[in-house]
Every structure is written in C-alpha cells, then in structure tokens.
Amino acid sequence: MHLTLRHQKQLKTLVIGALAWGIALLLFFPIFWMLLTSFKTEIEAFSTPPSFLFTPTLENYLTINERSDYFHFAWNSVVVSVLSTLLGMLVAVPAAYSMAFFETKRTKSTLLWMLSTKMLPPVGVLVPIYLLVKDAGLLDTKAALIVIYTLINLPIMVWMIYTYFKEIPKDILEAARMDGATLLQEVTSVLLPMSKGGLASTILLSLILCWNEAFWSLNLTSSEAAPLTALVASYSSPEGLFWAKLSAVSTLACAPIIIIGWFSQKQLVRGLSFGAVK
Amino acid sequence: MANLKITQLRKAYGDVEILKGIDLDINDHEFVVFVGPSGCGKSTLLRTIAGLEDVNSGHIYLDEHEITELAPAKRDLAMVFQSYALYPHMTVRKNMSFALDLAGVDKHSIDEKVKAAADILELTLLLDRKPKDLSGGQRQRVAIGRSIVRNPKIFLFDEPLSNLDAALRVQMRLELARLHRDLRATMIYVTHDQVEAMTLADKVVVLNQGQIEQVGAPIELYERPKNMFVAGFLGMPRMSFLDAKVKDVHSQSVDIELNNGTSLSLPIATQNLKSQSHVTLGIRPEHINLCEKESGDMQVTFDVAEHLGSDTYCYAKTHSGESLTIRENSETNVSAGESLGVRINTAKCHLFDQQGNAVGYAVDTEQ
Ligand SMILES: Nc1ncnc2c1ncn2[C@@H]1O[C@H](COP(=O)(O)OP(=O)(O)O)[C@@H](O)[C@H]1O
Numbered sequence: 168m169h170l171t172l173r174h175q176k177q178l179k180t181l182v183i184g185a186l187a188w189g190i191a192l193l194l195f196f197p198i199f200w201m202l203l204t205s206f207k208t209e210i211e212a213f214s215t216p217p218s219f220l221f222t223p224t225l226e227n228y229l230t231i232n233e234r235s236d237y238f239h240f241a242w243n244s245v246v247v248s249v250l251s252t253l254l255g256m257l258v259a260v261p262a263a264y265s266m267a268f269f270e271t272k273r274t275k276s277t278l279l280w281m282l283s284t285k286m287l288p289p290v291g292v293l294v295p296i297y298l299l300v301k302d303a304g305l306l307d308t309k310a311a312l313i314v315i316y317t318l319i320n321l322p323i324m325v326w327m328i329y330t331y332f333k334e335i336p337k338d339i340l341e342a343a344r345m346d347g348a349t350l351l352q353e354v355t356s357v358l359l360p361m362s363k364g365g366l367a368s369t370i371l372l373s374l375i376l377c378w379n380e381a382f383w384s385l386n387l388t389s390s391e392a393a394p395l396t397a398l399v400a401s402y403s404s405p406e407g408l409f410w411a412k413l414s415a416v417s418t419l420a421c422a423p424i425i426i427i428g429w430f431s432q433k434q435l436v437r438g439l440s441f442g443a444v445k
Numbered sequence: 446m447a448n449l450k451i452t453q454l455r456k457a458y459g460d461v462e463i464l465k466g467i468d469l470d471i472n473d474h475e476f477v478v479f480v481g482p483s484g485c486g487k488s489t490l491l492r493t494i495a496g497l498e499d500v501n502s503g504h505i506y507l508d509e510h511e512i513t514e515l516a517p518a519k520r521d522l523a524m525v526f527q528s529y530a531l532y533p534h535m536t537v538r539k540n541m542s543f544a545l546d547l548a549g550v551d552k553h554s555i556d557e558k559v560k561a562a563a564d565i566l567e568l569t570l571l572l573d574r575k576p577k578d579l580s581g582g583q584r585q586r587v588a589i590g591r592s593i594v595r596n597p598k599i600f601l602f603d604e605p606l607s608n609l610d611a612a613l614r615v616q617m618r619l620e621l622a623r624l625h626r627d628l629r630a631t632m633i634y635v636t637h638d639q640v641e642a643m644t645l646a647d648k649v650v651v652l653n654q655g656q657i658e659q660v661g662a663p664i665e666l667y668e669r670p671k672n673m674f675v676a677g678f679l680g681m682p683r684m685s686f687l688d689a690k691v692k693d694v695h696s697q698s699v700d701i702e703l704n705n706g707t708s709l710s711l712p713i714a715t716q717n718l719k720s721q722s723h724v725t726l727g728i729r730p731e732h733i734n735l736c737e738k739e740s741g742d743m744q745v746t747f748d749v750a751e752h753l754g755s756d757t758y759c760y761a762k763t764h765s766g767e768s769l770t771i772r773e774n775s776e777t778n779v780s781a782g783e784s785l786g787v788r789i790n791t792a793k794c795h796l797f798d799q800q801g802n803a804v805g806y807a808v809d810t811e812q
C-alpha cells in the first residue's frame with residue numbers, strides 16, 4: 168500500500184490521539200469508579216460482576232455526615248495546606264533568588280542535594296520525627312503538620328522557582344537597581360510580577376502535595392488536627408471494609424483539589440513540565 | 446551634571462584580574478567612550494562605575510564624594526543596557542516612570558517628565574504599549590527615555606546600538622550625539638566599534654586587556670597614537686605596519702630602511718633612537734598613493750581590491766612579503782598580481798620602537 172505524506176501524517180495523529188485517550192481513560196477510570204461506587208449500596212458495591220446499572224443513592228453520604236464531621240477535617244486540610252504553602256513560599260523565594268542571581272560554584276550541587284533528600288523513604292525518619300514532635304508537645308496539632316509539610320516540599324519548591332527565576336535576564340534586575348529600587352522593591356515590583364506564572368504553578372503544586380499527603384498526617388494526628396486523608400483512612404480499617412462509604416468519603420476528600428486542579432489546568436501543566444521543556 | 450574620578454581601580458574574577466589599575470578623569474558635560482576589543486574589560490569598568498560589580502581595590506569619586514562602596518541605587522547614575530533590559534510587564538509609560546515612582550516624585554511632574562522625554566524620542570504614540578509590541582529601535586528609545594526622565598548625574602551606555610541593524614545604528618548614533626548636545630549631560634559610552642567611538646566622543650579611552658592604552662580626543666588618538674595597539678585599533682582599514690631598521694637619527698628627522706631595501710627619511714623628532722635599532726613603520730591607507738610602475742618610493746604587488754563606491758581599498762604585498770593597505774579614489778582599477786609603485790606621505794608616518802611605543806610624532810603634527 169502506498170501512503171501519501173499527508174495520509175501518513177493523519178495516521179500518526181490518529182494513533183497518537185487514540186493512545187492519549189486510552190491512557191487518559193485508564194488514569195481516570197479509578198476516579199470514575201470511585202464516584203460510581205459512592206452512589207451504590209454496600210451490597211451493590213461488593214457484587215461480582217460489578218453492576219453498572221443501579222439506582223443511585225445518597226445513603227453513604229448521609230451516613231458519613233452523621234458519623235463524622237466532614238468540615239472539621241476539610242478545614243484542617245485547608246489550613247494546613249494553605250499555611251504550609253505560604254511558609255514554603257516565604258523561604259523558597261529568597262532561597263531561589265540567591266541561587267539564581269548570585270550563583271556560586273556550589274549552587275548546583277546544593278540544589279541537587281536538596282532534591283536528593285526527597286528520595287529518602289519517609290518511614291526511615293518516622294521514629295525520630297515522631298519523637299521530636301512529641302517532645303515539642305505538638306502531636307495532633309496543625310502546627311506540626313505545617314512545619315513538616317513545608318520541609319518536605321521545600322526542595323521541589325526551591326527547584327521550581329529557581330528554574331523560573333533563571334529565565335529572567337539579570338539585566339532587568341540590575342536596571343531596577345540602577346533605577347533606585349531597594350532589594351525589596353526590586354523583588355516585589357520586578358522579579359515577582361515577571362515570574363507570577365511560575366510562582367502560581369509552584370503554589371498550586373504545593374497545595375496539592377499538602378492536600379494529598381497521608382503518611383505524616385496519619386502518624387502525627389488523631390482527631391483534633393486530622394485532615395481529610397485521615398478521615399478517609401478511618402473508614403478503611405476498624406469496622407472492616409465498607410466500599411461504598413469509603414468511596415463516598417474519598418470522593419469528598421478529592422473533590423476540592425480536583426475542582427481547583429480543573430480550573431487551573433494550564434498553570435498546572437506548565438508547572439509540572441518545568442525542566443522537561445528545556 | 447557631574448564629574449567622575451577613578452584611581453587605581455582593580456577588579457578580578459577569581460584569580461583572573463580583569464581591570465589592572467585604572468586611572469581616569471571624566472569631566473562635566475563630557476561624552477566619554479570606552480573602546481577596545483571584545484573581552485578587554487569595558488563593560489566591567491562601566492559596571493564598577495554603576496556599582497553593579499564590587500571592586501578589589503581602588504577608588505571612584507563622583508563630584509568629589511567617594512562612591513566606591515555605595516549601592517547602585519544610591520549613586521544617581523542611569524544605565525542603558527545592550528539588551529535594553531526593559532521591564533516586560535510594564536507599559537512604556539510605566540517603564541519610563543518607574544524610577545520616579547520609586548523616588549516618590551509627585552504624579553504631576555512625573556507625567557510632565559515622561560511626556561517631555563517621549564517627545565524628544567518620538568515615543569508619544571507608544572506610551573501605552575508593552576515592550577514586546579515594540580521594534581528593536583523603539584525599545585532602544587524607551588531604554589534611553591527611561592534614563593532621560595531621571596535626569597541622572599551621569600548616563601552610562603553599554604553597547605546600546607549593537608543589537609540594531611546597520612541603518613538604524615547610524616540613525617541612533619546621530620540621535621545620541623544630538624541628545625548629548627541638547628542635554629549637556631556627562632555620558633560614558635562603551636563600544637567595540639571604533640566608528641562610534643570616533644564620531645560620538647569628546648574623549649576616547651582605549652582599553653586593552655584591562656588597562657588604559659591612551660586617553661584623548663578622537664582626532665588626537667588618530668593622529669598621535671601612543672603605541673601600535675592604539676594605532677592599529679583606530680582607523681578603517683587598519684594602519685599597515687612594516688618592519689624597518691634605523692639608519693641615521695637627525696635632530697628633525699629619522700632615516701630608516703625597510704626590509705625590502707627601501708630607504709625613507711621621516712620628519713620625526715626623537716632622541717631615543719639608536720642607529721641600527723629595529724623599529725616598526727606605521728602608515729595609514731590614506732597616506733599612501735599609487736603611482737607608475739618603477740616610480741615612487743617602492744614597488745608592490747596587488748592582491749585584492751575592494752570597491753566601495755566612494756573609495757577603493759587596495760591590499761598589496763611588498764617584495765619582502767609584508768602587507769600594505771592603500772586607500773585610493775573610486776576610479777582606481779588594479780588587478781590581482783599587477784605590480785605598481787607607491788608613494789608614501791612621510792610627513793604622516795608613525796614610528797614605533799621594539800616595545801611598540803611611538804618614538805615621536807611627525808614634525809608637522811607637533812603642536
Ligand atoms: N561574572 C564574570 N565572571 C567571570 N569572568 C567574567 C565575568 N564577567 C566578565 N568576565 C570576564 O571579564 C573579561 C572582560 O569582560 P567584559 O568587561 O564584559 O568585556 P568587554 O565588555 O570589554 O567585551 C572577559 O574576559 C570576561 O570573560
């Protein structure tokens with residue numbers, strides 16, 4: 168068979184398109200299934216073969232509402248994510264500024280070293296950190312989570328902001344300095360507005376990472392400071408498995424972040440493909 | 446309006462010394478051009494004046510006040526960068542008013558100053574655009590406008606025209622000259638382009654490998670270069686250099702013999718030359734003329750001729766194989782391999798000793 172160049176191109180687009188859709192559906196399916204299951208009764212949720220046709224019920228959501236205070240956990244998630252992100256930005260922006268614009272011969276290796284700390288399994292430091300938090304009297308407090316999340320996310324935040332700052336010509340900052348700007352004015356009037364896209368991506372990523380974090384929240388909180396991840400976990404163990412309720416509570420935990428992610432897709436894609444586009 | 450004094454300025458990056466003891470005086474209203482080959486330290490010197498680079502030792506005084514350690518923001522100098530360095534997120538108007546906003550100048554006089562600068566630079570219609578919607582030449586004007594509105598003590602320019610195309614460069618060069626005339630401001634201008642240096646400067650500072658080779662008015666540097674570097678750097682096409690040997694030294698002239706056996710008597714007054722010492726003869730292309738074969742001061746063989754319309758540059762070789770460049774009028778027609786005589790205007794010749802320093806100047810250019 169002889170294909171013209173145009174046909175070849177069309178075929179290629181078709182194959183790539185189909186593949187992309189396939190992967191997207193594969194990734195989306197668990198979420199879809201979770202959503203579906205959350206509207207089933209426990210019996211339907213457990214049946215084999217799984218049923219697609221059923222009468223949706225809000226029963227699970229109502230039970231959850233009775234049994235636990237969703238908004239207590241959601242509020243904890245919000246507070247911890249937002250404050251940890253703010254704290255992270257307060258540290259990461261100055262760090263990235265000095266690394267990007269006052270580079271020394273050790274800057275690159277410092278960055279790599281910071282990033283390499285992300286490769287340690289968290290469980291390896293569970294005991295020391297648990298003891299530190301306990302001794303500080305911060306078990307089951309939001310403060311403990313905020314500090315720990317900030318420390319966990321800092322390497323990636325500094326790295327991201329560093330790559331965005333690197334794209335800004337040094338000349339422009341020097342021009343501001345010549346124009347009489349103080350360090351603070353140089354940063355707030357020139358540097359930050361010029362990199363606001365990158366900063367937004369970083370903030371978003373940090374929010375998502377904090378929101379989804381489960382390991383430390385499960386280990387360091389019990390009720391008072393427990394975020395949504397802890398709420399989800401509480402439905403999975405003690406009373407055996409209740410698939411439908413677990414799905415409903417998971418849906419409630421994921422919903423806010425999925426909605427935010429949906430509205431800021433563009434930022435997010437740009438933010439997550441940093442480095443890859445270079 | 447200000448004067449600047451630099452003494453024994455040194456700057457190194459790591460172990461590499463970039464500025465090796467610079468001494469320089471810049472007077473009020475002066476247009477000073479730093480010129481030199483790429484990498485000689487021009488930008489570094491300008492940036493130390495601006496305060497954007499620290500110095501290792503030495504002093505900088507602005508109007509008798511030492512500013513060596515002062516932050517750039519406190520020096521009251523304005524800089525135009527090679528890349529223009531406009532603030533991309535601000536409109537032209539905001540770019541120009543940024544410094545005044547920071548200084549807390551009142552809205553009304555900011556508007557007036559921006560408008561005045563925009564008028565001078567023909568930017569009035571572009572005030573609400575962002576830099577990305579401007580052409581290279583327009584961006585350049587905004588960068589200049591940004592410094593004008595501030596009325597700084599000194600304007601600093603770092604190769605401001607090198608990103609423009611040739612025609613625009615000539616136009617902007619004229620505008621800069623006009624601007625300097627109208628503002629009567631002190632300006633320091635860095636370039637590697639000797640034409641910009643010659644045309645714009647009141648005072649040219651020739652830099653080479655972190656040192657000042659010579660300072661002076663353009664014409665002075667052209668006619669009385671202190672050494673072979675300055676002589677060779679200024680002038681298009683370059684001065685030709687021929688090896689020679691001193692035959693005789695008189696009170697008002699020097700007799701030399703070139704490698705090809707030609708003898709010349711140069712009207713140069715000097716005491717420091719000994720008979721038989723090796724020297725270099727420097728001749729600018731416009732001080733050599735073609736003449737009939739077997740006549741003139743020596744015979745040369747032609748290699749290439751470049752016809753520029755107004756002039757013809759002839760590149761030739763002497764019989765001892767040294768290169769010689771001759772500038773002739775446009776009617777000149779020579780072909781490769783042709784042999785002709787040349788006549789040398791000995792009153793305009795330069796003579797350099799073995800260290801490359803000028804041994805004296807032709808008598809008629811002596812003041
Ligand atoms: N930040 C720096 N670190 C190390 N070397 C530098 C730095 N900036 C400039 N140099 C070196 O200093 C020399 C002079 O640079 P520069 O002043 O920019 O030259 P010019 O402007 O005359 O072309 C060059 O050899 C350059 O490589």
Ligand SMILES: [Mg+2]
Nearest residue numbers: 487488489604
């Ligand atoms: Mg330079």
